[in-house]
Amino acid sequence: MCNYVIWGTGEIFEKFLKEVQVIDPIFEKKILFYVDSDIGKRGSLIRGKEIHTPEYLYEYKGELKIIICTNYITEIKRLYRKKKGFENKTIVEYYSFLSKTLKDSLIKEIKDLGNKGDLFERNLVLLNDTIGNILKYDILDRYGEYIKYYSTGILLKDYNKLIYLYDIPERNYSNKNIVINGLFPYFPELALSYILSKNGAKVKYYFNDNSPMGQIIKKEKKNIDYINSLDIDTSPSNIIITCLTQFIDELYVKIFFKHENLEFINFSRILNFNITSQSMDITEKHALSYTKRFAETDEIDFKDEKIKNYYKRALLEATHSLHLGMYIHENINFDIFVTSHAIYSTWGPCFEYLVNEGHKCLVYGSHAYIDQSWLIEEGKALQFLNEGPTWQNMRGRILEAVQQQRVEQYMKKRFELAAVDTSEYFADINNNERATLLKSIVEFKQNKKLFIAFPNVIWDGAEEERNTAFSSLIDWLIYSIQLFENKSDAKLIIRCHPAEATLFSGVQSVRDLLEKELGDLSKYKNVMVLESKVNLVTYDLVNEIMDVGLVYSGFLAVELPYLGIPVISSAKGVCSENGISEIVESKEEYASIIENYSSGTRFMIINREKILNFLHWYLYDMGYYFPLVENVLSDRKTNCELINLDILENVELRRTIDRFLEP
Structure with a gap:
């Protein structure tokens, strides 16, 4: 040894x-x-x-x-x-x-796999040879080891899953023509494309190789020219590394996911990048949302040059996306268009244009609450899933007893802090400090009506279309603080999202953003702000402490009514549903409803049947099993040895593939 x-x-x-x-x-x-x-x-x-x-x-x-x-x-x-x-x-x-x-390990595993490893071994040799040729350029000497490490790292991440993809039998299950606007190189989406192709569908997978959100390279003879599309002040070494990793991503995908029914198409083959947008209303809103996500804020300061430059790039990316939609509409004969997100610059404009032109468009995204699952809907971004056709058709449904039990078992798991997200958020709670804090909250309440606001992580879901009564989440909180400061019959607690201190540690905190606008928050005697890191479980606040919940958009807009707490929702979102929470359309309506709850003249009748129906729809009817995707909150990796990707044998996977193929 x-x-x-x-x-x-x-x-x-x-x-x-x-x-x-x-x-x-x-x-x-x-x-x-x-x-x-x-x-x-x-x-x-x-x-x-x-x-x-x-x-x-x-x-x-x-x-x-x-x-x-x-x-x-x-x-x-x-x-x-x-x-x-x-x-x-x-x-x-x-x-x-x-x-x-890694290389030694792969060689050993390939030998152990016998015939199953043949295709992978050939692809591995091809990838390594091609990367070796790239590394012959003199300019790359100092980056060679990094590039080799990056390329083998891709294989390390995806190796086991690729082997099982190759094992899928070829079938003429469907003859549909599918177009995908790809998140490149997102493995689950590539795997979906490959599975659809192996089952007979003809798939065109478009990806932006000239994205303004990064740099690109052009290889001509033995020279490499790196191009910065918006002349951003970036060092040549960073540009080269970015360019090469993007190129290796493309190389890896085209080698390892090669199939006669699957075509990967670079934007640079089809689009003219010098054209200007013809639909600025579409591109601007998605560019703004994308910039908010990057800047980790829900309000954009265009005086900040970094933000201003990023917005320009996001706007150009949105223009690319829009013109991809135009190109597909005018030139491609297809049955179904598939995209993730349907928001932000990369996906939103293309999706919106094709929907407006009457095409069948499916949107998918990782299910935040059910592991190894996607949410899939037609014609609507997932952030506004409740406006889609599936919920509209299920709104009046009465659940069977077994369906109710399934929902209640899941919610019990959440409240026991055993769900994927709650186990992460509240893993390190100190019970002694927890009891002390709860006591101080009861003392703060002073037998008055207690309203508790639950803001999102600042950038989460900050799409332009979300805002209705308020211009932003911070605008909502500032208005609420000022409203409650003048009330004698009610108090306000703002409970910052625990993800600020756990899953998204380092993100701009809501408290800091409020203090930037209002100064020291302790001057507001009717308001208490609980930081994200406090030793408190959100559900502690339900038992005889909270009278009304205030939610901008988020799952608590359904969770709290499930627990018997009325909720006022102030923005659009998948869980902002009339009859479950109270949806406000203006600041005046918001203030009026709060006043009526404070004075005891307004009470919300909790419709438990509707809540259970909504939860079953959101968690299970809209959840589609896909074993090659893990929930973003989960550390558990897919056990590929237990995966059966044959849709005629795996009933749950067949339901998912059928949703994409619409047989």
């Missing part, structure tokens, strides 16, 4: 160890000891192995392979490689070691 030494014990090391153990689960046992230049770490232990200073390497007489896990690779090589005591020691960069380990 080789004696490995790790030089560097910081973030790079932690990332390296996590990745290498995917390939070699027992790698950590092969580490002899650690080295770090920080003398303060000398003598400390990492998982039972001692940390030494670099000088210890001279004293060690045996053979060693030293893996460098720092940003000072070049300096370490230059200083130590030729020094006395290093004759029998090998120094290797962490990414080079990962590449070789």
Whole structure:
């Protein structure tokens, strides 16, 4: 067994160890000891192995392979490689070691797979040969190892799933013509395209290889020209890396997902990028939404040059998307158009144009609450799923007992903090601090009506079409704070979303944005702001504490009524449903309803049957099983050995594929 030494014990090391153990689960046992230049770490232990200073390497007489896990690779090589005591020691960069380990692992797995691995092995050789040819260009010498690491990293991520895709039998299950506006290279979407193709559908997959949201390269003879579409101040090295990784993504997809029924089409083959938008209303709203997502805000400051430049790029991307829709409408004979999101610059304009032209358009996206599932609807962005045809047809349904039980079991799981998202949000709650905080909230209430507002993460769902009564989520909160400050019969708590401190740690906090506009929030005596990181479970607030919930848009607009709490919803969203919560259309209506609840002259009758029906529709009727996608909140990876991608044998998967093919 080789004696490995790790030089560097910081973030790079932690990332390296996590990745290498995917390939070699027992790698950590092969580490002899650690080295770090920080003398303060000398003598400390990492998982039972001692940390030494670099000088210890001279004293060690045996053979060693030293893996460098720092940003000072070049300096370490230059200083130590030729020094006395290093004759029998090998120094290797962490990414080079990962590449070789992965390659060796793949070769072994391919041999073990027998015939099933033949196609993958041929594709692997083709990809490696092509990347090798790319790396012959002199300009790429300093980036070669990174590019090799990136390309093998793609294979590491997708290898097991690809093997099972190749095992799908060829069938003439459908002769539909499908067009996809692709999120490139998103594996589940590529896998869907491949599965549809293997079942007889003819699929055209369009992707933007000239996206203003990144850089592109053009390869002519032996020269590489890198082009920055909006002249952004970016270093050449970053441009080259971005360009090459995008090129490798394209190369990887076209090699590993090759099928006679599946055609990948670059935007640059079909679109004229010098044309201007003919429908600015479509492109502008999606560009604004995209920029809000990037800037992590729901209000855009065009005085910020970075934001202003990003908006220009987003607007150009939206123009590309719109003209893709025009091109498809005018030139392609197809049955069904498929896209993810149906919002933002990349997808929204194309989708909206084709819907307006009367085409059958399906939208899919990851199901936030059910693992390994997609939401799929026709003609509506998923953020406004309740406006689509499926809910309109199911609105009056009365659930059967078994369906009600299914919903109630799921909601019980949420309240026990065992659901995919709640287990993440409230994993580190301190129960002692939790009890103390609840006591302070009861004291703050002072037997008055207590309204609690639950803002989203600031950028989440911040589409232009969402806002109705207010211009933004922050506008809603500021108006609410000022409204309650003058009330004598009610108080307001703002409970910032726990995802700010967990899943999206580092995002702009709602509290900071409010203080930027209003100053010190403690001056508002009728208002309490609970930060995202406080030791409090949202459901703690239900029991005899909260009188009315205030939601902009989000799942709590259904959850709280399920628990018997009336809700006022102030924006459009999938869970903003009349008869479940009260939907307001103006600030005046919002203030009036709050006043009536405060004075006790308004009460909401909770329609439990409708709530259960809505939850079953959202969670299960709209949820379509797709085993090659994991929920964004879940750490659980797909166990590919248990996947059967034959739709004639896998009933749940067949339901999903049938939804796309509309047989």
